[in-house]
Amino acid sequence: MTIAQLYQHYLLHPTICTDTRKITPGCLFFALKGENFNANTFALQALENGAAFAVIDDVEYQKDNRFILVNDTLIALQQLAKHHRTQLNIPIIGLTGSNGKTTTKELIYSVLSQKLNTHATKGNFNNHIGVPLTLLEIKPEAEVAIIEMGANHQKEIELLCDICQPNYGLITNVGKAHLEGFGGFEGVKKGKGELYNFLEKNHGTAFINKDNTHLLGMAETRKLDKIVYYGTHPSNDVSGELIKNDPFLEVKWRHQGENYTVHSKLTGIYNFENILAAVTIGLAFGLSADEINQGINTYEPQNNRSQIIKTANNTVIGDYYNANPSSMLVAIENLAKLAANEKVIILGDMFELGDEAAAEHENILQKALEQHFYKTIFIGQEFYKLNASADTFFFKTTLEAAAELKKKPIKNALVLLKGSRSMKLESLMELL
Structure with a gap:
């Protein structure tokens, strides 16, 4: 099917779904493929759940005219979107x-x-x-x-x-x-x-x-x-x-x-x-x-991006949606400029840094220690390799950090909680 023909189906069914768990009645289901799944295998299920048509790229799963066959479902999705943009x-x-x-x-x-x-x-x-x-x-x-x-x-x-x-x-x-x-x-x-x-x-x-x-x-x-x-x-x-x-x-x-x-x-x-x-x-x-x-x-920030969260014990700057060296540095600098009697910094590892990971984590560590915050806590394998200060807390995992916070809770502090999404630092919020 051409993109122009597919677009006519879209105009009649302008809701796109790519997940059979989120099918809405009359939608177009696109069977995308990933490293560990092939959604062509779920095309029939999508139709049974209420989809009007299923866009697939494997002829083996084409059972009737409700299955729209294209060369590549991802490319078809992208081309359909581009065509829509031109309209x-x-x-x-x-x-x-x-x-x-x-x-x-x-x-x-x-x-x-x-x-x-x-x-x-x-x-x-x-x-x-x-x-x-x-x-x-x-x-x-x-x-x-x-x-x-x-x-x-x-x-x-x-x-x-x-x-x-x-x-x-x-x-x-x-x-x-x-x-x-x-x-x-x-x-x-x-x-x-x-x-x-x-x-x-x-x-x-x-x-x-x-x-x-x-x-x-x-x-x-x-x-x-x-x-x-x-x-x-x-x-x-x-x-x-x-x-x-x-x-x-x-x-x-x-x-x-x-x-x-x-x-x-x-x-x-x-x-x-x-x-x-x-x-x-x-x-x-x-x-x-x-x-x-x-x-x-x-506008109020959401999704753990620079959110100020008042807990029963502390004020937390929740910025744990993601992290990289640039955003880490400015977050540390910002905490240093805020007024508070006791400031605590809890940082988690940064990912996707390749060969520069060790140097970038070392740079963040030194920047944080220069500020002389009330307490500094570092979590993750990269930071743990740098464990060199008796005045600083290092933990290999977020679970280990949580266990320590249970034993020695932080109270009446301004806390910066920041790290890459995979560190799951949000699990520490209930302890802060």
Whole structure:
């Protein structure tokens, strides 16, 4: 079946499912394959559960005309999403970066939603499967969409741009994330820069933080037609400064000679630039200062990203959704600047660092110890290898750390809890 023919089925059945446990009546089921599963084997079950059609790529499972045979279900899904995008006469903002993608996306969504019917990536559905599914969720009434794009190797952003065809683009930053897949920091810059490549080729608009020398350098090597700059210097199209961080951020921003102040429910000095990016995009899409400030003020972080959680015993900065050397450093620096009598830092291992893992964990360890926090706790195999300080606690696993916290609970402290998702640091919350 051609993509054009498949699209006609999609128009009649615009809900896509890839999991038989989440089938909705009348949906299109795509039988995707992975390392440990072949969803072609579940196609019949999907139909029995209520799917209208099952898109498969193995003729062996084609029983009747409810089974749509394609060469490759993943490629068909991506091509269907790209075709749908061509039918949408709306601007799409492509967003990527090493850190802050999801928070920035949610801020932009909160801002633009004050005036426009806005669609955005849900959660972190930002890979080669999530981006197509996000595009296919865009309804005809949408006026703008924000597509988050994640990557852990080169050419991935290039693929996602080809699918979602962004008119606007924002790289939040480039840092030491997925070093193993990208082949080092220069590989990260090259991979994330694929968004700028697409904007250059298709005459799109780039929003660039002029305070970030890496992003400036990446932009200067390309011929971008349209750039909107934001940052701390007054010469930018939009400028701003951080007024308060105690622990929530208050930001003053300026545009065309006018000054405005916005209060947020975000913590972390690193979120200042994310707020400024949302302001900049709000202005570019014609929102008023009041609408922009309302969007920022009402946004509350979720999903364990820089959340301030008041427990019975402590105040916890829950930032354990993920971690890399760049985000670890700014989280430590932020904790050092916050006011509290006793500060505790609990850090878990960082993953996907390849040959640089040992050096990067050593760097984070030294940065944390320099702050002389009330208590420092490191968890994971990489950190445990560095066990060298009598004043610091090291544990191989999160379970071992939990056992220690049960015996010696932490009370009346400001606690930073941060590590890679696989460390499952959320299990420590009930002990804090």
